[in-house]
Amino acid sequence: MAKRFGGRFSPQPRLDENDPRLSARPAPGEIRHPLESRTRWVTIMAIPFLISAFWQDPAGLALHLLAFGSIASGMWMTREGLQAEAAYDARRVARRPAIPRKLFGGILTGLGLALGAYVPGAEAGAGVIGLAGAMLHWLSFGSDPMRDKGMEGIDGVQQDRVHRIVTEGEAHLKAMQDAILRTGDRRLEARVALFAAAARDLFTHVEDNPDNIGALRRYLSIYLQGARDATIKFADLYAQTRHPRARQDYETLLNDLETEFAARRAKLLEGGRADLDIEISVLRERLAREGVRPPPTPAEPAELQSPMTLDDLLIPRESEKPRR
Template sequence: MAKRFGGRFSPQQTRLDGSDPRPPARPHPGEMRHPLESRTRWVTIMAIPFLISAFWQDPTGLATHLAAFGTIAAGMWMTREGLQAEAAYDARRVARRPAIPRKLFGGILTGLGLAIGAYEPGAEIGAGIIGVAGALLHWLSFGTDPMRDKGMEGVDTFQQDRAQRIVAEGEAHLAAMQDAILRTGDRRLEARVAMFAATARDMFARVEEDPGDIAAARRYLGVYLQGARDATVKFSDLYAQTHDARARQDYENLLNDLETEFAARTRKLIEGGRTDLDIEIGVLRDRLAREGLRPAAKAAEPAELERPMTLDDLLIPREGEKQRR
């Protein structure tokens, strides 16, 4: 995950230990990892005896053992894909359930592979029991796929699909920028591009949560990112050959300007959502007041001191003062 430059003498707002006090940015989709993802590798490794022992079997045993290993490996691959989809689902506040229940199919393939590996003529029931037990253990180890949409109430699915396509294009531009800057061999430039990518992904997250903002952000996600990608490619080719300090300064200034604009646009999108919320609350309150479910707001009465004072007010004591006396 990208981290900003900073330290004790940095002008940025950082702690003394150099860590960034702000919340972490939205990670790259390729960086989303499920904590159980490594288990699939170990299960595949444990199925290797089927592969090795296959070459000491007769033709039927060879085919059976190879099929068992292949089926288990395919089940673990499907399970790993399901875990990655679940990690992406958990990382977003607004997300659809996966279209294909990959972990479910992975469990079925794993159980089938174990049943094939345990098959012996006349022992079909035992092989079936082993397969069912393997599928059950798979479910206990990896859990189930997300079966419900999350945060989709009131969200236009067509607009969300459109937003996801545009965000995918933006991610492709960012990936091209980060790949091109590697040609410079400069770690600081690589980190600077990663900082800009983190800022852009904040806007990606906002657009995914509220697809209605896609019209206001499309220029940033398309034209500006494409221009930044082209500028990065040209700068990387030039800097790798000449190490021109002026070109580097111009490129860093460009990234600073783009990062400022992206951050400002993201804040405006958030403020626009707050404005829409205030309007909805005001309209609902007015409707409740018209229907008599909420008292209407009364006009503020002028303060007592704003009333013109007379000579009687100064000479005649008030009732409250008499009681205190």
């Protein structure tokens, strides 16, 4: 795909990919599996079934067309399964795909090879070829994720709610990035990309901690929807007027929202640490009641908890003075 030129010495430099403010979480459309290109090549290799079909009798025509359609459908299912697997691997907390797409893709691929190799009187040979094709598909693309990851102790209903809200938030971010393209300004595109990165950091935190969705729902729905509407209106206005005040106000809005997202995420992290401290203290009290003494927490001596001077060392304290 062609990309607009931009670089260090360009009057409108493009976004620096090494910017530390960028999120490690990619956008849903940017997640790619390294084996996706194989599905395209397998589909291309099945084209001879499509071409040779028109030189066959009616039965052969149908078989060859079905063979090509089955292989192409299997590769489409496999590509969808690879994308689902890439999204699964990119998250620390994820559910297994609801449909084992790679498994169905392998079955369709084997069926297509069996149909293409079918000859009357040699059905066993066609079945062996189809079975071998399905096995080679499994060896080439692997199997689908078959178990949930990081879901122990997480409410499934809350996780589904988080998924719906995050999907809605991603749609708002995509609309913002599409709208800002109308301005033709690379700096503004980069600024919106940085804002999207900050929002996706919050998405990652919510997916890892679904219990916090109640506190973040307003930020993930109302605020992002407002940012989307503001971006659309600004893009229409700035594309016509190029008014610097409108640009400044829009960038100030993004700065305020991005700061609010970062502050909210930090506050939730601090709240998580406080909850952990409370749970640890309650556990220690229960162990003490049952006669099991937990290992003592190493504490600093009292005299080391505050800074001491030379006078403190030479002059005895009131409690250490000898009694008369």
